[in-house]
Amino acid sequence: MIGEAAMAMMGMMSVVSMVVYACILLLVLAVLTVGLMVLLKVNRRLAEDSRYRARARSAAEAADSTGA
DSSP states (O other): OOOHHHHHHHHHHHHHHHHHHHHHHHHHHHHHHHHHHHHHHHHHHHHHHHHHHHHHHHHHHHHHHOOO
């Protein structure tokens, strides 16, 4: 009888640990997803800035070549 209770407790412990591991896994996935979203947003802003600078540079070169 005591052995069955001990086995039931061991089974419950493994279920609890599996739930804890699943929660940790979900938190890690959430952090990775948010990090990826932030990186994509930063990349988009850098690309827009790069396009803006390229347009400004070409406009400055065009103005310089026509003014000279």
